Amino acid sequence: MMINEVIDDGTKRMDGALTSLEGDFVRLRTGRASTGLIDHIMVDYYGTPTPINQVASVAVPDSRTITIQPWDKGAFALIDKALLKSDLGLNPVNDGKLIRICIPPLTEERRKDLGKIAKKFTEDSKVALRNVRRDMNETLKKLEKDKDISSDEMHDAQDRVQKLTDVYVKKCDELLAAKDKEIMEI
Incomplete structure (x- = not known):
């Protein structure tokens, strides 16, 4: 029973690493408009980061445009300021009713840079997966040392942990391949 608890906990943590990678990829600009591109940008709304x-x-009315329609007229300037301060390099156009962000097509050099950033995100996730694997194996060794499980059970469990890690590493590689394809798509 204890082995299953260790593996279940590790699986949840590995799912978290994968979810984090997916979130990083959503924020990575690919030349296509997406609301996820600006989800992480905070507006200083009445003194509260929102x-x-x-x-x-x-909204995304077409593949190259994001529109933002504030509910409060006072938020226009605040949203403009937050977008300009963000690291996305976007230029919002404010007509008083709507803020439009046009996503320019990516240059070949920028595509290569984005590919490198995507690889770095993936490598960071793989490091997180390996850290989870290490923690799981240490827990299993401690259980064996405390005589809660036998040596054979520990080795079988470590094999399960390695197979689980391999599955998640493969998922990371698949996400990277899909993102690379999206980045290089013209």
């Missing part, structure tokens, strides 16, 4: 989607309607 996500843009909680102070405005965010």
Whole structure:
């Protein structure tokens, strides 16, 4: 029973690493408009850092445009300021009713840079997976040392942990391949 608890806990933590990687990929600009591109940008709304989607309607009317329609007229300047301060390099156009962000097509050099960033995100996730694997194996060794499980059970469990890790590493590689394809798509 204890072995299953260790593996279940590790699986949840590995799922978290994978979810984090997916979130990083959503924020990675690929030349295609997506609301996920600005989800992490915070607006200083009445002194409280607030996500843009909680102070405005965010939409994607076409593949190159994001529109933001604040619910409060006073939020226009705040959203503009937050977008300009963000690391995305986007130029919002404010017409008083709507904020439009045009996503320019990516240059070949920028595509290669984004590919490198995607690889770094993937490698960070793989490091997190290996850390979870290490923690799981240490827990199993401690259980064996405390005579809660036998040596054979520990080795079988470590094999299960390695197979689980391999599955998640493969998922990371698949996500990277899909993101690379999306980045290089013109």
